[in-house]
Amino acid sequence: MITAMNKEIIPDNWYNVVPDLPEPLAPPRDSKSDISSINLLNKILPKEVLKQEFTFKRYEKIPDEVMEAYEQIGRPTPLIRAKNLEKKLGYSGKIYYKYEGATATGSHKINTAIPQAYYAMKEGVKGVTTETGAGQWGSATALAASLYGLPSQIFMVKISFEQKPLRKTVMNLYNGNVVASPSTLTAYGRKILKEHPDTPGTLGIGISEAVEYALDNDYRYMVASVMNVSLTHQSVIGQETKKQLELIGEHADVLIGCVGGGSNFGGFTFPFIPDGDDTEIIATTANEVPKFSKGDYKYDLMDSAGILPQVRMYSLGADFVPPTIYAGGLRYHGASPSLSLLINKGRIKSDEVTEEEVKEALRTFANTQGIIAAPESGHAIASAIKYVKAHINEKKTIVVNVSGHGYLDLSIFGEKK
Amino acid sequence: MKNLIPYFTLGYPDNETLSHFLDLIPVDKINYIEFGFPSNDPRYDGPVIRKTHNVGNINFSDDFYKKYFDYFHKNHVKMYSLSYYSDIKARFDDFIDYLQKRNFSGIIIPDLIIDYYSEGKEIINKLNDRGFEYIPFFSPSTPDSIIKNVSSMTKSWIYYGLQPSTGIDIPYELDYTTERINELLPGREITYGFGIKTDDDIRNLMKNGGSGVAIGTYLIKMTEAGDENGFIDYINKMRGVLDE
Ligand SMILES: Cc1ncc(COP(=O)(O)O)c(C=O)c1O
Numbered sequence: 001m002i003t004a005m006n007k008e009i010i011p012d013n014w015y016n017v018v019p020d021l022p023e024p025l026a027p028p029r030d031s032k033s034d035i036s037s038i039n040l041l042n043k044i045l046p047k048e049v050l051k052q053e054f055t056f057k058r059y060e061k062i063p064d065e066v067m068e069a070y071e072q073i074g075r076p077t078p079l080i081r082a083k084n085l086e087k088k089l090g091y092s093g094k095i096y097y098k099y100e101g102a103t104a105t106g107s108h109k110i111n112t113a114i115p116q117a118y119y120a121m122k123e124g125v126k127g128v129t130t131e132t133g134a135g136q137w138g139s140a141t142a143l144a145a146s147l148y149g150l151p152s153q154i155f156m157v158k159i160s161f162e163q164k165p166l167r168k169t170v171m172n173l174y175n176g177n178v179v180a181s182p183s184t185l186t187a188y189g190r191k192i193l194k195e196h197p198d199t200p201g202t203l204g205i206g207i208s209e210a211v212e213y214a215l216d217n218d219y220r221y222m223v224a225s226v227m228n229v230s231l232t233h234q235s236v237i238g239q240e241t242k243k244q245l246e247l248i249g250e251h252a253d254v255l256i257g258c259v260g261g262g263s264n265f266g267g268f269t270f271p272f273i274p275d276g277d278d279t280e281i282i283a284t285t286a287n288e289v290p291k292f293s294k295g296d297y298k299y300d301l302m303d304s305a306g307i308l309p310q311v312r313m314y315s316l317g318a319d320f321v322p323p324t325i326y327a328g329g330l331r332y333h334g335a336s337p338s339l340s341l342l343i344n345k346g347r348i349k350s351d352e353v354t355e356e357e358v359k360e361a362l363r364t365f366a367n368t369q370g371i372i373a374a375p376e377s378g379h380a381i382a383s384a385i386k387y388v389k390a391h392i393n394e395k396k397t398i399v400v401n402v403s404g405h406g407y408l409d410l411s412i413f414g415e416k417k
Numbered sequence: 418m419k420n421l422i423p424y425f426t427l428g429y430p431d432n433e434t435l436s437h438f439l440d441l442i443p444v445d446k447i448n449y450i451e452f453g454f455p456s457n458d459p460r461y462d463g464p465v466i467r468k469t470h471n472v473g474n475i476n477f478s479d480d481f482y483k484k485y486f487d488y489f490h491k492n493h494v495k496m497y498s499l500s501y502y503s504d505i506k507a508r509f510d511d512f513i514d515y516l517q518k519r520n521f522s523g524i525i526i527p528d529l530i531i532d533y534y535s536e537g538k539e540i541i542n543k544l545n546d547r548g549f550e551y552i553p554f555f556s557p558s559t560p561d562s563i564i565k566n567v568s569s570m571t572k573s574w575i576y577y578g579l580q581p582s583t584g585i586d587i588p589y590e591l592d593y594t595t596e597r598i599n600e601l602l603p604g605r606e607i608t609y610g611f612g613i614k615t616d617d618d619i620r621n622l623m624k625n626g627g628s629g630v631a632i633g634t635y636l637i638k639m640t641e642a643g644d645e646n647g648f649i650d651y652i653n654k655m656r657g658v659l660d661e
Contacts, residue, residue: 018558023534025558027581029460036464038585051588054581056557056597 009076010067011239013059016232017270017338020058022345025337028309029299037309044214044221044308046119053229060232062115069114069147073104075236079244079399084368091388093396096250097381098241098268099371100403105174107374107404108264109140112233113222117144120220127151129213130222131181131206133260134160134328135167136374136404137224142176144222153219155181155189155209158201160328166408181206188212188305200324203261203332208305215307225261226302226311226336234267241399242271250397254280254387256351257401258379259291260329262336264403269348270338281348283339284383286330286358288323291316292343292350300334313340326355326412327375353382359412361385365402374404375412418448419659420574420608420629423636423652424499426453426469428476430641438640439485441649444492446656451525451631452482453499460501461527463584465634483519490520497552498524502533502540509540513549523550525576530559530567541570552576555598556611557589564601574606574628583611584634595625616658623659630659 018025031037041050052060062070082095100108120128128145129152132138138154145152154176161168161180171178181201182189186209192199199205214221223230245252255272257265262283269281285291291314301318302308315334316322322331334340342348353361358375361382366372373381384400423442425435442450455473459466489496498516505512516524524544530537530553544551550573555564558581568575577598580587598607609622610631619630632655639648 019561021560022562024531024556024560024563026531027461027556027558029582030464030467033467034464036585038463038582038587042586047588051590054557054587054589056559057590057593 006076007071009240009243010070011062011236011243013061014232015235015239015271016055016058016060016228017266017273018228019056020274021338021341022347023341025341026299026312028311031301031306031308031310037307040307041309044211045223046116046123046125046220048119048122049116049223049229052232053227063118066115066118069118070111070236073110073114074102076240076244077102077237079241082369085365088364088368089385089388090392092393093398094250095384095388096397096399097402098237098399100237100264100401101371101373101377101405105136105139105143106407107136107140108234108237108267109137109224110144111236111267112230112263113137113140113144114147115233116222117141117148117150121148121150125150125220126217127153127219128222129153129155129210129219130224131155131157131203131210132160132224133157133203133331134374134376135164135171135408136329138176138178139167139170139174141222142171142174146175152176153213154178155183155206155213157181157203157206157328158199159324163411164408170408181209183209185209186212200321202304202321204301204304204318207303208307211303211307212305225263226332226334228336228338230263231266231270231336231338234263235271237264237267237401238269238271241268245399252279252399253396254282254398256282256284256380256384256387256398258330258376258403259283259285259335259339260376261332261334262339264401266336266339268401273342273347277347282351282383282387283343283348284351284353284379286325286327286379287352287354288325289316289330289332290352291333291335293352295334297340297344302334311337313337314343326409327358327379329374329376330379351383351386353379353386357382357386362406371402372406372410373402374406375409377402377404378406419623420449421447421652421656421659422449422451422608422629422631423447424451424453424631424633425637425640426455426466426473427482428455428473429469429637430472432476432478432481434640434643436481436485438645438648441645443649443652444489444494446652447494449495449497450489451497451499454504456501456504458501458503461531461582463582463634465584465637469637486519486521495522496520497522500524500526502526502529506533513544513547517547517549523552523573525552525554527554530563537567538570541567545571554578556581557594561601564598568602568605574608575602576631577607577609578611579609579613580611586612591621592625595622595627599626616654619655619658620661630655
């Protein structure tokens with residue numbers, strides 16, 4: 001059941017959770033003693049993006065041009081009741097999913113790529129650059145840049161670059177330039193290649209390369225996740241969900257999403273934070289990247305080269321090289337400061353799921369609902385299935401964010417079980 | 418009189434130079450002064466002021482500055498200490514005793530509600546009981562509810578840092594900033610700090626109901642450069658702008 005699909009569902013404003021947090025967010029800190037990495041952001045980010053990063057404004061008006069672009073790439077996305085899944089699990093409650101896979105690039109990433117590329121274009125910069133893990137963010141960046149006539153340079157984590165050649169084709173179709181990271185395009189990439197020629201790459205290395213590339217070429221860096229501004233832009237997901245639930249007279253008892261850097265999760269759940277505590281919120285990570293259970297809540301680097309400021313977050317350490325898991329988008333060592341604070345204060349709970357649970361959940365979801373979800377999103381689905389099994393006789397309404405589709409990740413099902 | 422609050426880190430660039438600049442201050446042009454007690458970890462300061470703490474830590478001596486504390490006190494300039502809780506928590510009561518003995522009026526603690534939120538209430542109550550002003554320090558990332566709660570526990574003026582840390586320059590909407598804080602704290606004295614340099618900065622803040630400004634990085638750079646005339650002119654000029 002597609003509950004609502006009209007323009008009025010898209011919110012007029014982005015929502016920023018910072019003024020509604022239960023405690024002050026620790027400010028970013030310089031990573032080096034002699035220079036200000038915070039001031040450096042002036043050279044890396046479009047001015048408007050930087051302003052939104054540090055704003056305490058609860059609502060920021062979505063520019064008309066961005067609104068138009070949101071409609072063009074398929075917003076609002078559907079909120080669908082997963083009746084077949086409910087039946088299969090024998091659940092007495094209801095399960096809904098918000099489907100970000102229905103956007104043009106196939107994931108939520110386009111929600112923040114569009115405004116960032118738009119502001120970059122308005123400021124007349126030469127081009128944009130970024131890192132990408134599984135390729136979803138790179139695809140969104142390439143398309144958004146192309147829509148605004150900007151070239152894009154994308155650093156794709158080497159292991160994903162090798163495992164997902166079709167992603168490169170997609171980014172090239174969107175006019176993006178893609179290299180495997182670490183690359184020879186930057187000093188930092190060359191250094192890593194010399195010291196660790198066999199490294200699979202990490203998002204931290206990719207960020208470092210993109211930031212260096214932006215500084216050297218008068219490009220602007222596109223923020224995939226972690227930083228507040230990307231979560232703010234993603235709030236279209238949660239605000240649409242709220243409105244869609246309202247239209248069908250439902251109340252969300254439980255919200256579940258997956259966490260890489262926290263952008264789809266924050267965007268999906270934070271708009272519910274001001275409503276009080278009666279919605280349970282669960283953030284799911286990969287078992288292999290257990291940032292909330294094994295990471296420390298501390299100041300840490302966002303990028304491994306330490307060009308960007310440090311932020312206080314749950315982190316496994318910027319040097320953490322995660323196993324080369326099937327869900328590239330979840331390999332990041334930390335999580336957004338606002339999300340980390342809400343987890344630390346107990347407002348948001350965390351969960352971890354294993355690769356086996358995720359594959360099983362993706363299969364179940366495919367053969368009940370027909371949706372082939374991204375491996376990252378599979379974590380949210382697996383977590384929801386766990387939740388349902390643990391509360392099988394309760395009549396709760398669970399809403400899961402399915403952050404993307406998995407058509408370019410099918411190789412994880414290579415061998416039939 | 419609107420507040421003009423010069424900020425200095427004690428012991429920077431060195432004791433002699435700083436004392437020389439303190440002598441130059443026209444005391445009738447300022448009503449408050451803020452002294453940074455050198456911190457081992459000035460975590461929420463930008464590079465310029467961070468450096469002043471590192472140097473100040475080596476140079477600071479109470480013997481040296483005692484006469485200046487007396488001097489400002491006699492001239493009716495209220496003194497406020499800027500101290501990080503991480504530095505003073507182990508000897509908190511002794512440190513407040515010391516500040517009171519030196520005739521300080523109050524204290525600004527930038528890391529208290531960020532890093533020690535759970536202890537904040539008790540510390541503020543303790544300072545209230547001792548009749549020592551706790552100056553709430555807020556920044557753009559302080560949530561609305563915290564601004565209201567912490568302010569309601571105190572009666573003094575508020576220190577609002579316009580930037581996420583000292584000496585940095587992130588674009589922001591000035592009108593929106595002042596509107597928000599005025600709405601959250603109607604009628605309260607708000608003094609703005611961080612990144613204020615020009616007379617236009619000050620004019621805009623005052624036009625929007627500000628009760629004063631604190632100036633740090635900019636003055637510190639003048640003491641570093643030994644720019645005595647620039648220093649006096651600047652203070653006189655800013656006083657003029659505040660009095661407009
Ligand atoms: C489909 C999908 N979901 C989730 C994520 C995780 O990122 P975030 O936590 O920022 O949403 C990614 C990242 O690449 C992704 O591609």
